[in-house]
Each structure stands twice: as C-alpha cells, then as structure tokens.
Amino acid sequence: xxxxxxxxxxxxxxxxWRAANYLSVGQIYLMDNPLLRxxxxxxHIKPRLLGHWGTTPGLNFIYAHLNRIIRQRxxxxxxxxxxxxxxxxxxxxxxxxxxxxxxxxxxxxxxxxMQRLFKQFSFPGxxxxxxxxxxxxxxxxxxxxxxxxxxxxxxxxxHPELIVPCVIGDGEAETGPLAASWHGIKFxxxxxxxxxxxxxxxxxxxxxxxxxxxxxxDDDLQQLFSGYGYEPLxxxxxxxxxxxxxxxxxxxxxxxTIARYQQQARSGSADEAIPRWPMIVLRSPKGWTGPKxxxxxxxxxxxxxxxxxxxACREDDAxxxxxxxxxxxxxxxxxxxxxxxxxxxxxxxxxxGNKRMGASPYANGGRLRRALNTPDISEFALETGVPGxxxxxxxxxxxxxxxxxxxxxxxxFRLFGPDETASNRLTPVFDxxxxxxxxxxxxxDEQLARxxxxxxxxxxxxxxxxxxGYLLTGxxxxxNCYEAFIHIVDSMFNQHAKWLKVSRKLGWRQPIASLNYLxxxxxxxxxxxxxxxxxxxxxxxxANKKADIVRIYLPPDANTLLWVGDHCLRTWDxxxxxxxxxxxxxxxxxxxxxxxxxxxxxxxxxxxxxxxxPEVVMACAGDVPTMETLAAVDLLRxxxxxxxxxxxxxxxxxxxxxxxxxxxxxxxxxxDALFTRDKPVIFAFHGYPNLIHRxxxxxxxxxxxxxxxxxEEGTTTTPFDMTVxxxxxxxxxxxxxxxxxxxxxxxxxxxxxxLQQRIAEHHRYVREHGEDVPEVRNWQxxxxx
Numbered sequence: 001x002x003x004x005x006x007x008x009x010x011x012x013x014x015x016x017w018r019a020a021n022y023l024s025v026g027q028i029y030l031m032d033n034p035l036l037r038x039x040x041x042x043x044h045i046k047p048r049l050l051g052h053w054g055t056t057p058g059l060n061f062i063y064a065h066l067n068r069i070i071r072q073r074x075x076x077x078x079x080x081x082x083x084x085x086x087x088x089x090x091x092x093x094x095x096x097x098x099x100x101x102x103x104x105x106x107x108x109x110x111x112x113x114m115q116r117l118f119k120q121f122s123f124p125g126x127x128x129x130x131x132x133x134x135x136x137x138x139x140x141x142x143x144x145x146x147x148x149x150x151x152x153x154x155x156x157x158x159h160p161e162l163i164v165p166c167v168i169g170d171g172e173a174e175t176g177p178l179a180a181s182w183h184g185i186k187f188x189x190x191x192x193x194x195x196x197x198x199x200x201x202x203x204x205x206x207x208x209x210x211x212x213x214x215x216x217x218d219d220d221l222q223q224l225f226s227g228y229g230y231e232p233l234x235x236x237x238x239x240x241x242x243x244x245x246x247x248x249x250x251x252x253x254x255x256x257t258i259a260r261y262q263q264q265a266r267s268g269s270a271d272e273a274i275p276r277w278p279m280i281v282l283r284s285p286k287g288w289t290g291p292k293x294x295x296x297x298x299x300x301x302x303x304x305x306x307x308x309x310x311x312a313c314r315e316d317d318a319x320x321x322x323x324x325x326x327x328x329x330x331x332x333x334x335x336x337x338x339x340x341x342x343x344x345x346x347x348x349x350x351x352x353g354n355k356r357m358g359a360s361p362y363a364n365g366g367r368l369r370r371a372l373n374t375p376d377i378s379e380f381a382l383e384t385g386v387p388g389x390x391x392x393x394x395x396x397x398x399x400x401x402x403x404x405x406x407x408x409x410x411x412x413f414r415l416f417g418p419d420e421t422a423s424n425r426l427t428p429v430f431d432x433x434x435x436x437x438x439x440x441x442x443x444x445d446e447q448l449a450r451x452x453x454x455x456x457x458x459x460x461x462x463x464x465x466x467x468x469g470y471l472l473t474g475x476x477x478x479x480n481c482y483e484a485f486i487h488i489v490d491s492m493f494n495q496h497a498k499w500l501k502v503s504r505k506l507g508w509r510q511p512i513a514s515l516n517y518l519x520x521x522x523x524x525x526x527x528x529x530x531x532x533x534x535x536x537x538x539x540x541x542x543a544n545k546k547a548d549i550v551r552i553y554l555p556p557d558a559n560t561l562l563w564v565g566d567h568c569l570r571t572w573d574x575x576x577x578x579x580x581x582x583x584x585x586x587x588x589x590x591x592x593x594x595x596x597x598x599x600x601x602x603x604x605x606x607x608x609x610x611x612x613x614p615e616v617v618m619a620c621a622g623d624v625p626t627m628e629t630l631a632a633v634d635l636l637r638x639x640x641x642x643x644x645x646x647x648x649x650x651x652x653x654x655x656x657x658x659x660x661x662x663x664x665x666x667x668x669x670x671x672d673a674l675f676t677r678d679k680p681v682i683f684a685f686h687g688y689p690n691l692i693h694r695x696x697x698x699x700x701x702x703x704x705x706x707x708x709x710x711x712e713e714g715t716t717t718t719p720f721d722m723t724v725x726x727x728x729x730x731x732x733x734x735x736x737x738x739x740x741x742x743x744x745x746x747x748x749x750x751x752x753x754x755l756q757q758r759i760a761e762h763h764r765y766v767r768e769h770g771e772d773v774p775e776v777r778n779w780q781x782x783x784x785x
Contacts, residue, residue, distance in 0.1 A: 009349070010054075010244045016096070016349050017211070017240075018262060020060035020291055022091035022330040026120035027322055028053060028308060032101050034114040035332055035340055038168070040324040045314045051129045052085030052121035054306040055169055057288040058201050059089035063357070065247050066165055067170060069093055069255055076162050077359040078473070082144025082154045082178075083169035083201065086103055087130040087308075088121065090191040091457035092134045096342055099358030102134055104509050111340025120228070133502040133509065139365070139472040140414035141495045144173035147465045149494060152196045153184035153471020154361065157455075159413045160266075162194035162362055162473075163258060170202045170211035170621035177492075183453040184466075185277050187219040187436045189450050195258045198230070198279040203286035205303035214283075221281055231257065231276045236283040240300070243284065254278035274438045292396050337595070346709045361474075365571050366510025368474030371656075372569055373408035377401060377562040380541055381591035384559070387607055388586040388630065388781030394623070395520050395582040397558040399428035402478070404430050404438060405569070406453060414470060416455045416463040417480040424520040425582040429454060460488040468496055469516065476569060483519040483579060484526065484535040493575065497545045500573055511566070511572040518565070519579045523710055524624035524686070524723065529717035536709075537686035542577050543654065547662040551576045552653040554686055557587045559594035560651055567598070579686060581623045583719075584670070586781065600653030601664055602676060610785060614646035616737050617675055621650040622686025625709075629655035629684045632733035634782050639734075639751050643741070648674050656695040668700065677701050680740035685709035706736055722770040724762060731755045731762075 022489045028051035033044040061080060070077055081090055094100040095117055107113045107120070116610055120126030127134050130142030139149050152166035172178050184196065196342060204214035213221065218234055225232045234251040237243045257278045264270040272504040273621035287305020292298075299309045311318045311334075337343055351700075354361055361367040380401045382392045405413055406429060415421065415429060441448050455466060460481060467477045496515055504507040519538065526533035541551050553575060555561040561580045568576035588605070589597060597603050608630060620629035626649060633645055650656065652664055659665040667675075675681050677700045685692050689707035697703050723729035736757050738744045745752060 002010060002204045003102050006733065010248060012345060012349060013068060014240055014244055016067075017060055018169065018330040019027060019096060019346060020064065020089060020092045020334040021057050022086035022332055022335060023095060023114070023117070024056045024060060025290075025327055026054065026118045027051060027088045027091060029313060031119040032115060034118050035336060036109055036288070036324065036327055040320055042314045042320065045182065045320065045323075046119075046123065047314065049308045049311060049313070051088055052307050052742060053088070053205060053309055054286040054303075055086045055201065056089040057290070058203055058282065059086040059167060060093065060249070061243070061284065061288075062167055062199060062201070062282070063093040064163070064349070065244075065251055066357065067350055068248065068353050069251055070357075072218050073255060074355070075255070075361065076355065077357055078155055078162060078164045078360055078362045079137055080140050080155070080164055080166040081131045081138065081142065082140065082145070082148030082167050082172050084130040084145055085144060087128060087132070087135065089125070090123065090131045090135050090138060094356075094358030097356045097358055099136050099356045102359065107256045109341055114340050133499050133506060137360060137363045139363055139469065141499050143498070144491060145169070145172040145176035145493050146461070147468070147492060147495070148172065149178055149181035149184065149196070149198060150462050151469035151472070152198075153181070153188065154466035155473040156188060156194035156196050157414065157466070157470055158192065158475060159194040159362065159473060160192055161668075162256070165193060165197045165199055166199050167199045170200065170204070170213045171198060171206040172212050174211065177465065180390065180457075181465065182225070182230075183457065184462070186274060186426065186439050187455060188277070188434070189438060190262045190270065190275055195262065195277065197225050197254055197258070200281045202281060202283045204301065205286050205289070205306065207306050208303050216402065217279070225275055225279060225281075229274055230279040232279055232281050234281045234283070238285050238288065240289075241706060246735040247282070250280050255281060258506065261779070276477070279713070291326055293317070293539055294322060317714070320769055324335040327496065335628065364508070364510055365472045365474035365512050365747055368782045369510070369512060369572075370412055370474070371475045372405070372413060372513070373514050374566055374570060375401065375404040375408065377395065377566045378591050379404070380562055381516055382558045382587055384469060384587045384590045386548065386783060387588045388783070389589045391584045392558045392587045393425050393582060394555065394558040394561045394580050395425040396428065398518075398561050399426035400563065401562055401565065402426060403428045403432045409476070413476045414453050414455055415478050415480065416467045418460050418485070419456050419458045420480060420482060420521070421454055422509045423454060424462065424482075426480060426517070430750075436438070460485060461492065464489040464492045467494070471512050472513060474512070478516045478569065480520065483522040483538065484533045486517065486519055486538045487535065487541075490538070492585055493542070497549050500549050500575070504573055512575045514568060514571040514574040514576050516568045517575075517577045520582045522579055522581055522686070523585050524622075524712075524718060524728075525581055526714075527717050527722045531712070531714040534710070534714035534722070536579070539653070539687050540575060540691050542575065543694070545575070547657070549574060550654070551664070553578045553651055553653055554622045555580050555598070556620070556623050556649055556655055557589060557594075557723070558587070559587070559589050559591050560590075560598055563594050563598040564651065579622065585623055586627055586678025597649070598651050601655035602648065602650040602666070605647045605649055605755055607783075607785065608647040610644040610646060612644060614679060615644045616741050617646045617648055617679055617681040619648040619675070619681050619683040619734070621653060621684075624723065625684035625728060628728055628730045628733060630781050631779055632737070633728035633731055634784070635734045635778075636737055636754075637782070637784050640744070642749070654695065656692065658698050661698070672700055674698070675701050680737070681705045682736045683707045683742065684728055684733055708733060708736065708738055718766050718770070720762070720776045721766050723758060731759050
C-alpha cells in the first residue's frame with residue numbers, strides 16, 4: 001500500500017497550500033497588482049488593512065488535506081470553520097476549487113478575478129472578514145466564537161452519509177458553549193447519523209494572550225479528551241514537509257475509524273458502548289509561513305500574528321518590502337499561470353462538482369429541505385363549549401400534535417430542549433419516541449433510546465447550536481425552553497437572525513426551515529420557583545431584529561397554540577417565538593374560531609364585548625393576561641352593568657406595529673376600528689409594558705394605551721399573587737378602567753375603594769393560608785356581554 005510519505009501528491013498538496021496562503025495574504029493587503037507582476041507600490045495596498053492572518057494558514061492546511069480525503073474516498077464533507085477570523089482562508093479555498101466563481105461569476109478564475117477577490121475583502125461594498133453567509137461552504141457565522149462544534153453535531157444528526165470536520169480554534173475552545181459541546185458524541189448514533197471529526201487547532205495565542213489549551217501538555221490533552229470519550233490524534237510541528245505527512249496519516253486513521261464504526265453499526269455488529277470517535281489535535285504556529293519578525297519583534301508563533309502582522313505597508317517602505325518578500329515566498333509564478341489561473345496539476349487536487357466543500361448542498365441546506373409532513377390540527381382540537389367553561393393544558397395538547405409530526409417525519413424533525421420536555425408538558429411525544437441517549441442505561445431508566453428523537457442536554461447553548469446546525473443543513477425542529485432561561489442564548493439568537501437577514505439577500509442561498517422557540521413555564525406561572533425564574537424579556541430582545549425575520553406569538557389557549565405552532569413549523573427563513581403556558585387554564589376558542597382569530601393576528605372577542613361603540617377597550621396578549629382581563633370585565637359588569645366594554649385579544653404581537661414597520665402590521669383603519677381613536681385602552685400584557693408602547697407609538701390612540709405587565713416584581717408565592725405584585729391582576733385592571741374612563745372615578749369612588757379592599761384581603765389571605773382567595777380559585781367566565 002502506498003504510504004503518504006511516499007506519495008508525490010503531498011508535494012503538490014504543499015503547493016496548493018501555498019496558493020491558498022498567497023490568496024489569503026493578498027485579500028488582507030492588496031487592491032491591485034495581484035500576481036506581483038510589477039514591484040509592489042503604495043497604491044497597490046489597501047488604505048485600511050483589515051482581516052486576520054494568524055489562524056488562516058492552519059485552516060488552509062486542513063482544507064487542502066480534506067480535499068485529498070474527498071478525492072480518495074469519495075465522501076461528502078462539510079467543513080465547519082470555528083475560528084471566525086479565518087475568512088480569508090475559506091474564501092481562498094473556495095476560489096481555488098472553483099465554487100466561489102460559480103456563485104460569483106464576476107470574481108473569475110484569472111488575474112482579473114483575483115484582483116477583485118483581493119479588493120472586495122473587508123472593503124466597503126465587499127465581503128466581511130470572517131466566514132459568513134456570503135461565504136460558500138459555510139454554515140457557521142464566524143463573527144462570534146463558541147458554536148462551531150454544536151453546529152457540526154446538528155449537521156450530522158440524520159445525515160448518515162455526511163462527515164463534518166469541525167475546526168475549533170484554541171481561543172474558541174475557551175468559551176462556555178464550546179466547552180459543553182464536546183459531549184455531542186454521547187448523542188451521535190452511527191447507525192442513522194453522520195460523523196463529526198473535531199480538529200482542535202492549537203496555534204497558542206488569542207488576540208493578545210496565550211491560550212489555555214495551547215499551553216497544556218499533550219499528555220494533559222490526551223487525558224482530557226480521552227475522558228470525554230474521544231481518541232485524540234496529535235499532529236504537531238512547524239516544518240511543512242513533516243507536517244503534511246503527519247496530517248495525512250492522522251486523517252487516514254481517523255476516516256478509517258469512522259468508516260469502521262459506521263459499518264459495524266449499520267450491519268448490526270456494533271457493541272452497545274459509545275464509539276470512541278477520533279479527533280485531531282493540530283499544533284502549528286500562529287501566523288505559520290508569515291514573517292518571523294517585524295520591527296525586531298516576534299510575529300510568527302506569537303499573538304502579533306493574529307490580525308495584520310505588517311501594518312504600515314502603504315506609508316513605510318520597509319514594511320512594504322517585508323510584505324513583498326512574504327508574498328514572493330509562496331512562489332506565485334509556480335502556482336498560477338500567465339492568465340492568473342491555478343495551474344492544472346494543482347487544480348486537479350480539488351474535488352469536483354458537489355463534492356467540493358464550497359459547493360456542498362449540506363452547506364446550503366435549503367437545497368436539501370423537504371417540506372414537513374404536518375397533520376390536520378383539527379385532529380387535536382380541544383372541545384371548549386361555552387368560552388371559559390372548560391379547562392385544558394395548552395402545551396400538552398400541542399404535544400399530541402408533535403407526536404404526529406414525529407410519526408410523519410422519521411428523519412426530518414427533532415425536538416430540542418434542556419431537560420424540560422416533560423416539565424413543559426410535551427410528554428405525549430414520548431408515546432412515539434424517546435430521548436436520544438447513547439450512554440449506558442439502567443433498568444429503571446425511562447424514555448431513553450439510541451434512536452430517540454428528543455434531544456435533551458442541560459445546556460441551552462447546545463440545544464440552540466444543534467438546532468441551528470440541523471436547520472442549516474435542511475431539516476426542521478423546535479426548541480422548547482423555560483422562558484426565563486432562553487436568555488442564555490440571546491447572542492446565538494442574534495447571530496442566527498443576522499445570518500438569515502444576509503442569506504435572504506443572496507440568490508444562491510436557498511431558504512431553510514424557520515428556527516422555532518416554544519417558551520413555556522413562563523413568568524406568570526413560575527410562582528413556585530420564584531424571582532430567579534421570572535423574566536419575560538426575551539421577546540423584547542427579539543423585537544429589535546429586522547421585521548421580516550422575527551415573529552412573536554402569544555396564543556391564549558390550546559387551540560390557538562395548535563394553529564400558531566403548526567403555522568410556525570411550516571414557515572422558512574424566520575425566527576418564530578411562541579410563549580404559551582403549561583398549566584390548566586380556561587379555554588376560550590373552538591378550533592374554527594381559533595383559526596380565524598390567529599389568521600387575523602388580533603381581534604375583538606364579540607362574545608365578551610358590547611355590541612356598540614365602547615367606552616373602554618380591555619386588551620390582552622398572553623394566556624394569564626387574557627384570563628385576568630376577562631375576570632376584570634366580569635367585575636366591571638358587576639359594578640357597572642351599563643358600561644360598554646370591548647375585549648380585544650392579540651396573538652401576533654408584532655401586528656401591533658404599522659404596516660410600514662412590519663409585514664404583519666395592521667392598517668390604520670383596521671387598528672382604529674379595534675382600539676378606537678380616542679377611548680382608553682387597558683392593555684394586559686405578558687411581558688414588560690414598555691414593549692407595547694414601543695410597538696404602538698405611531699398609532700393614533702397611543703396616548704390612551706395604559707399597559708399592565710411584568711414590572712420586575714416577583715417572589716415565591718401563589719399564581720394570582722404574582723399578578724397582584726405586578727398590578728396585572730383583575731382588581732388592578734378594573735381599577736385602571738374606572739380611573740381612565742372619563743368621569744367614572746368621580747362618580748363611583750366606592751368602587752375603587754372596594755377593589756382596594758379586595759386587594760388587601762387577598763394580601764392577608766394568601767399569606768395566612770398559602771393559597772389564593774376562593775373567588776379567584778373558583779372564578780369562571782360569566783358569559784355576560
């Protein structure tokens with residue numbers, strides 16, 4: 001058998017690597033004279049030098065070697081680039097293999113295209129300095145570190161033919177999300193899933209400091225990653241010839257191991273132990289092959305190589321000479337012909353067609369996306385009878401719907417959550433599937449299986465990262481979480497929203513399934529867990545994003561949740577946030593009414609409203625605010641039977657905005673018809689009151705909106721007391737209506753006094769008995785209009 005050391009291909013591979021390095025340096029520095037056909041002049045240099053060199057040569061080294069693996073083994077690889085600042089390398093390699101010019105024809109495969117390739121990088125009107133949505137072959141936004149390995153595992157789930165080499169920088173390896181993501185192998189089933197090959201790229205330094213793993217010994221790393229369950233393979237050095245041989249041997253060993261595990265699992269001969277999957281630890285100098293020193297200070301192998309090692313090339317002749325010598329060291333004349341094309345013997349090293357990592361359909365998951373097979377939601381409808389007369393658990397009912405989704409989509413849908421599927425009452429899914437679990441099981445364990453499709457790990461970061469990787473490679477999913485703790489992934493949400501915004505403007509990026517959140521165990525029913533668990537602010541964060549990317553839904557009962565959930569799972573290129581309670585609560589709308597109401601996004605509940613022009617509008621958004629609003633309406637009709645009240649419920653929160661601000665926004669006439677132009681609106685809202693004011697500030701009647709919501713008051717208490725603490729309860733809502741309907745407070749001060757006495761009695765009762773007052777516990781909608 002021919003060994004890598006005897007293979008002349010490694011000599012060619014080294015030249016290919018040099019070509020990628022040359023193109024990477026050129027992108028950072030040059031705007032003209034791309035092939036150095038004339039002496040380098042100041043005007044050839046970009047006026048602002050941006051980009052990051054330090055990690056890039058290592059990324060290029062890995063990419064070149066993976067090309068060899070693809071050609072020799074005919075495998076599908078998805079290259080996940082964790083070091084975000086390695087954008088020059090990703091762009092360089094996709095240009096070398098031809099996939100970049102295929103997508104961007106104006107960046108042609110010749111000297112003119114090379115000049116444009118160089119100039120556009122980190123240049124106004126050009127492309128970002130990191131791997132981004134614009135970068136072919138990328139599913140990992142490089143602007144923020146920590147998510148590459150969770151993305152890689154998400155991509156591998158349910159793609160049995162795919163192998164995902166994931167490069168993790170040693171700076172990224174210090175982040176919390178990345179630190180937990182090594183556990184992904186405990187959920188990877190070699191029978192039905194692909195494989196992930198982590199490549200820990202240790203170049204020793206971050207921006208201005210050593211890295212922790214970079215200063216760790218090989219023995220310590222061996223023990224650490226063996227403890228995680230991996231088989232670490234080490235590739236260490238700085239001499240290219242020897243490093244090429246080491247890397248080729250390590251990759252051959254890794255891919256042989258992966259193939260063996262998969263063959264055993266798929267033939268039924270595997271044992272029950274988790275495979276000891278391979279990983280590679282690559283030690284190479286930061287800024288490898290770049291200048292050793294600049295101005296007498298160490299650069300290669302030190303943090304000064306991180307960004308732009310030679311920083312004054314326009315104004316400093318000596319710096320420009322260093323840059324020219326650096327570029328010439330790659331011998332561009334041996335890499336590119338007279339026309340600027342990559343020489344044929346080097347081009348032959350790149351895979352062809354969709355096997356190129358820059359052209360892989362897995363990196364453009366919309367090409368693989370199949371429509372989700374969804375059932376008719378009417379099959380899962382709750383019988384409601386008279387509005388408010390029946391109780392039900394919204395998320396449990398939605399769990400029955402998700403069970404049907406699992407049955408209809410055996411390899412195209414997964415449910416993700418941090419150990420909260422049962423807590424959030426989605427337990428019906430366990431009638432048809434289990435939790436994914438590859439580790440040991442005990443005889444008394446429940447709902448754990450190697451083929452389980454519920455992905456639970458007590459890390460919101462991993463749930464989000466897995467789901468993103470799953471969606472970005474063409475599948476569908478849902479993330480369920482406690483509302484207060486979804487904030488843990490605020491930044492990951494940011495990055496995905498930015499990815500969607502950019503990718504939707506790229507004609508070659510095909511739409512992917514939407515990222516769907518179901519937030520339950522929400523602020524108003526975290527009375528038992530207390531203040532630490534009480535925070536509805538994620539929706540404020542979401543509302544900051546571009547209008548055509550985000551949606552926020554607050555279904556008030558089970559049938560509206562069924563409509564909203566079904567709708568969200570069938571959308572694409574969006575982020576949908578659904579907030580719904582899990583506790584037994586009144587059910588308001590039959591299925592047909594729920595469909596009509598949700599399709600409108602908001603509407604008057606005629607069965608609870610007066611028949612003519614109202615004196616006050618009682619509006620609500622959210623399940624608990626809806627119940628308290630209707631209870632307040634009951635009180636007001638006891639007190640003031642002639643008071644004309646309209647009840648308006650909002651499901652699609654962003655529809656409160658104008659049509660100019662959001663695609664779902666209501667037109668002025670329709671909005672005014674609901675909320676009037678001049679009557680008081682007492683708005684009971686699930687979240688922080690200021691969000692309603694933000695969304696309605698341009699509306700004609702905004703000055704009359706009086707919003708009650710979460711005011712950052714909470715504790716361990718009863719469910720109703722939580723609303724009282726924040727003045728979202730029926731008593732305070734009724735008081736607000738009396739205070740804001742002109743003349744009512746003056747004519748009926750006794751009503752305000754009575755409501756205040758009820759609040760005081762509640763306060764006394766709940767602290768004596770530990771439960772809510774009977775009139776609250778036993779309340780049921782009266783049905784009066």
